Amino acid sequence: xxxxxxxxxxxxxxxxxxxxxxxxxxxxxxxxxxxxxxxxxxxxxxxxxxxxxxxxxxxxxxxxxxxxxxxxxxxxxxxxxxxxxxxxxxxxxxxxxxxxxxxxxxxxxxxxxxxxxxxxxxxxxxxxxxxxxxxxxxxxxxxxxxxxxxxxxxxxxxxxxxxxxxxxxxxxxxxxxxxxxxxxxxxxxxxxxxxxxxxxxxxxxxxxxxxxxxxxxxxxxxxxxxxxxxxxxxxxxxxxxxxxxxxxxxxxxxxxxxxxxxxxxxxxxxxxxxxxxxxxxxxxxxxxxxxxxxxxxxxxxxxxxxxxxxxxxxxxxxxxxxxxxxxxxxxxxxxxxxxxxxxxxxxxxxxxxxxxxxxxxxxxxx
Numbered sequence: 001x002x003x004x005x006x007x008x009x010x011x012x013x014x015x016x017x018x019x020x021x022x023x024x025x026x027x028x029x030x031x032x033x034x035x036x037x038x039x040x041x042x043x044x045x046x047x048x049x050x051x052x053x054x055x056x057x058x059x060x061x062x063x064x065x066x067x068x069x070x071x072x073x074x075x076x077x078x079x080x081x082x083x084x085x086x087x088x089x090x091x092x093x094x095x096x097x098x099x100x101x102x103x104x105x106x107x108x109x110x111x112x113x114x115x116x117x118x119x120x121x122x123x124x125x126x127x128x129x130x131x132x133x134x135x136x137x138x139x140x141x142x143x144x145x146x147x148x149x150x151x152x153x154x155x156x157x158x159x160x161x162x163x164x165x166x167x168x169x170x171x172x173x174x175x176x177x178x179x180x181x182x183x184x185x186x187x188x189x190x191x192x193x194x195x196x197x198x199x200x201x202x203x204x205x206x207x208x209x210x211x212x213x214x215x216x217x218x219x220x221x222x223x224x225x226x227x228x229x230x231x232x233x234x235x236x237x238x239x240x241x242x243x244x245x246x247x248x249x250x251x252x253x254x255x256x257x258x259x260x261x262x263x264x265x266x267x268x269x270x271x272x273x274x275x276x277x278x279x280x281x282x283x284x285x286x287x288x289x290x291x292x293x294x295x296x297x298x299x300x301x302x303x304x305x306x307x308x309x310x311x312x313x314x315x316x317x318x319x320x321x322x323x324x325x326x327x328x329x330x331x332x333x334x335x336x337x338x339x340x341x342x343x344x345x346x347x348x349x350x351x352x353x354x355x356x357x358x359x360x361x362x363x364x365x366x
Contacts, residue, residue, distance in 0.1 A: 039137040045266035046138050046146055052257025053149035057156050058085055060254055064247030065160050068302075071239040073164050080159045083168075084175055085152050091179055092148045094122060099184040101147065101192060104132050104140055109194035115185050116192070133193065135264040146261065147187075154183055154210045161218030165225050178217065186213055204273065205262035207317025241302050248305035252281055255312045259319040273319040277312060284311020 062081035066074045088096070098120035103112070120126065123144065130140040155175045166174075187209040189195040201208060228236070238244060259277045263270035288307020293299040315322075 037131070037136055038139060039265065042135070042137045042265040042267075043139070043142060045270065046142050046261060046264065049257035049261025050142070050146045050149050052254045053146070053153060053261065054085075056251050056254030056258065057081055057149075057153045060247050060250030061153065061156050062247065063243050064251060065163060065244075067240045067242065067244030067247060068160075068238040069163050070236065074239065076168070077159070077163050079168070080163075080171060081156045083172060084156045084159070087172060087175060088152045088155060088179055089148065091176065092144075092151050096151060096179060096184055097123065097144050097147065099180070100151075100188045101132070101144070103194075104130065106133050106193075112194045113196040114189070116188060116194075134191075137265060143264075146264075150187070150206055150210060150258075151179065151183060154214050155179055157210075157214035158217045158221060161222045162225050164228050166221075182213060182217070183209065202321065203317045204320040205259045205316045207313075211313050211316060238302070245301055245305055248309060252305075252308060252312065255281070255316075259312075259316055263320055269320045272324060275324045276315050276319045276322060279324055280311040280315035281308045282311075284308055284314065 058081065062078045065081070066077045069077050095118065098118050099116045102116040102119040104120065104126075126140055126144065128139060128141070131138065132140045132143040135143060155178055158175075158178075159171070162171075187206075189197040190201040190203050190208045191206075192198060195201075197208075203209070255277055256274050260270040260274040263273055285304045285308030288310065289299045289304045292303040
């Protein structure tokens with residue numbers, strides 16, 4: 001090859017490198033321009049909220065349930081929560097997020113009011129500079145992770161209804177089917193702008209798609225599977241109440257991320273949701289304790305934390321809407337907790353709803 005040919009080849013290579021460099025610069029400028037709309041305060045708060053909601057399941061819910069079962073079933077109960085976290089994470093990555101939250105940007109909702117499409121199959125097209133139509137100040141990757149934390153804790157809540165009574169393999173298959181066929185559609189109906197209940201659902205932080213769904217599923221599981229063998233003849237006592245109390249306290253702390261994080265930003269709505277959450281938990285825990293003290297003649301720490309969780313559940317769908325100083329809302333909360341106590345006393349006479357999931361997570365209807 002002659003010298004002239006080599007020079008021409010080098011010149012062509014230099015031109016290609018310059019063009020590639022220019023394209024890279026344009027891409028970086030596009031990403032920089034798009035990320036300018038992101039709010040670092042919102043991102044920081046949503047990162048913390050996502051971790052708090054994951055903390056509710058691992059280890060909060062696992063410990064809460066594990067302390068209330070017999071000692072021979074402790075590891076099996078913890079294993080259920082950990083396994084659900086792993087399985088739902090994989091499902092969310094494959095298709096759960098897409099079925100629930102696509103399209104991510106504003107577009108036609110024709111044919112998408114029941115279930116989403118597969119535009120985000122395996123999280124396809126989720127780049128660093130993308131936001132979601134519900135909140136453009138945080139990356140879509142963060143929005144996806146926050147919603148994943150909801151998808152994990154919802155089926156994990158159901159485990160309390162069939163603890164001690166379901167095979168591990170059957171539990172896994174049930175959770176896979178329940179996530180795809182129940183959770184994803186209902187979450188979409190209530191929370192995605194394309195969902196057919198979106199304009200009618202007064203649900204701030206997932207009362208319909210998380211708590212009511214989990215409560216109803218737990219009730220159906222308990223009625224279908226039936227009581228534990230020997231129930232009513234043998235004594236079934238929590239093997240370690242302290243573990244349950246520790247788990248309940250972790251749930252209480254994590255609930256601030258659940259409710260206040262549903263504002264999808266660090267703003268005044270998140271602040272009022274956090275305040276309402278604490279007021280409701282404290283009011284319900286104290287009311288449950290005083291009621292049990294009157295009915296049974298003595299208070300109990302397990303009753304107090306159960307009442308607090310009932311209050312947290314009750315305020316969830318309205319956490320960002322109600323006035324924290326509204327006396328009427330507080331009286332409403334007291335009535336709800338009293339109803340929960342009544343439900344406990346009636347239901348336990350007929351079915352072995354081991355960890356009382358139904359009345360705690362169904363109080364959103366009140």
